[in-house]
Amino acid sequence: MMRLNVPMITSAALVDKLLSRNVFTVFDFLQRPNLDLQDICNLSCKEVSKLKDNIMISYCSDFINAFILYSNSSTNCIQTGIVNLDELLNGGLRYGNIYEFCGPSACGKTQLCYSIISNISITSRNIIFIDTKCEFSIKRIKEIIYHTYHVSKNQMKVALDKIHVYSILEIYSLISCLHSLKEKSELIIIIDSIPVLYLPFVGSSKNEGLCFMNHIHSILKRLCKNKSIVLLTNLAVKNCDFSNEDVTSLSTKQTEYKPAIGKYWLHVPSTRLMLTSKQSQQYVINVTISKSVNLPINKNCILTLNNKGVL
Template identity: 30%
Template sequence: MGALKYLTVKYASIDADFLQFCASHGIFSVEDFLVHDVYVLVASAEKLSNSDRLKQGINQLLSIIETLHQPWVNGLVLLEDREQNKHCLSTGGKSFDMLLQGGLRVGHVTEFVGPSSSGKTQICFQVASNVAMKLGSVVFIDSGNSFSPTRIKQIVTRISGSVENRVHGILQQAMRNIECHAVFDVYALLNVLHQLKSSLESQAGYKARLIVVDSISSLIAPILGGSNAQGYALMVSVGYLLKKLADRHNIAVLVSYLTFCCLLAGSI
C-alpha cells in the first residue's frame, strides 16, 4: 500500500493535516501505521482542535487496511501453495544447499550474519549469479557500493564451463537478469521495495525469482539507538515488505548482516 501521501487523491479524510499529524508520530506509510498503537493515536488526536477530522482519517485508514487484507485461507490451500510454489532455489554451492536443506526457500526470507570481510558479499554474488543464469530475474539491492560486475562474470564463467561461445551467451543472459539498485539509507531501500511491489502487481509478465539485500546493517544501524521509535518502525516496515514480497509473489529473499546487527534479525 505504500506511503500515506498516495491515499490523499482518493480519500478526502486523509488530507495534508492528517499527514502532518501522522508524521509527528513517525508515521509515513501504511506499514508505519500498522506498528503503532491506534488507541494512542486516537488519544493524541483528541487533544487537538481538529480531532474529529483526524479520527475520521484514522478510521478511514483502518477501513482501507481491513478491505485490502488477504482473505482467510484453509490448510488445504496453504498446503497446495507450498507444494506448487514454495520450493527451493539452489545457491550454486553444494555445501550451502546441504546446510539449507536444499537451498533458499521460495516465499521466505533467509538471513545470514558474519563479521566484516567474512565473505557475505561473495555469497550474495554466488547466489545471484546462479539464479540469474538458470532461473530468471534477480533484484540485487546494494547498500555499500560493492556490486561487482567483474566478480559476477568470474562466477558465471566458472559455473558455465570452458566453451567460450557458450560462456559468452550465458554471461549476457545472466547480466541482463540482474537488476541492481544502489541504496544508501533505509528510505531509499523502502522506495525500491515499494517500486518492486508495484511492478510485480501491475506489470504483466514482470517476475523476480530472488531479492538480495547486501548488506542491511549499514541501513538499519543509523536509525536505531535509545528510544528511537521511528527507527524501529522503519526496521519493521522493511521486514514486513520483504516477507510480503516473498510470500505473495513466490520470491526467495536473501539478506546479509554484520555480526553486530544479529540481534535485529528477528525483526526482519
C-alpha cells in the first residue's frame, strides 16, 4: 500500500503527526476512525472526511464511480430491433435480467416475441424458444424476416438455424430443459407461456404448483448469473375485488389487470411490461413498464403489428 506523503496530505507537519501515531500508509489512514484522525491532525470531522474522499478518488484505483459503472453496463445488452421498445428499455434487453411480457389474451405477446426472435436471428445470436402452447409458427417467423429484411433463401436458412425450439407440455419437462442449459452462458431464452404449465396445479391441496414455480425461479436466476437473458410471457387477469363492493363500483375495478400465477410470482421478473391492444385502422399495442429494477415505472410506448411483425 502507498505510503503517506505531502502531495497526498496537505502539509508535512500533518504527515509527521500521522507517522508519530503509527499511521504510515493510505490503508492505515482510511481504516483509522474519523475521531482518532481529528485528534491527531487537529482537524474538524468535515475536513477529515473530505481528505479521505480525496485520497480514495486520487490514489485508490480499485474504486469506481457508481454512475460510470451503470453507464458502462448500458452496452451490455441486446437490441430487440424494435426501435420504440429499445428506447423504452434504455437500449434493449440486458444480460442477467428476467423480462416478462404480461397482458390479456390476444394482446400481441407472442407476436412481439416472434418479432424479437426474427430480428435477433438475423445477427449472430442463437435463441432458445420454449413453446408451451404447441403453437409455434415457423411460417410467421419466415414472413417477418422476409418482409423486414428481404433476405435470400440461404440467408433465411442461416437465420432459422439459430432458432432452437423446444415443445414443452408439462412443468417437469420445463424443469429438465432449463437444467440442461445451466452450464451454458449468454443465452437468449424465451418461454411462451409460463401460466399454461402452472394452471393445471391450481386448486391442488398439496400446492405442488407453487413448489415447481419456486424451482423454476431458482433455475432462471442461475441462468441469469451466467449472463443469459430470459423473456417470459404471462397472462394478465382482471383485477376484481368483490368484497364490500357495490355493482356500480366494479366497472372501474374490472378495467385494471394483474399478472396471473399469484402473488409469489410478482417479484420474479426484473422488468415487467404490461401489454394492452386495440384494433382500429391498424393493430396497436401499448407497452407500459409496471415493474423494473432500473427503469422508470409507468413509462410507455406504442407499437404497431402488421405483416412485418411488431414495429
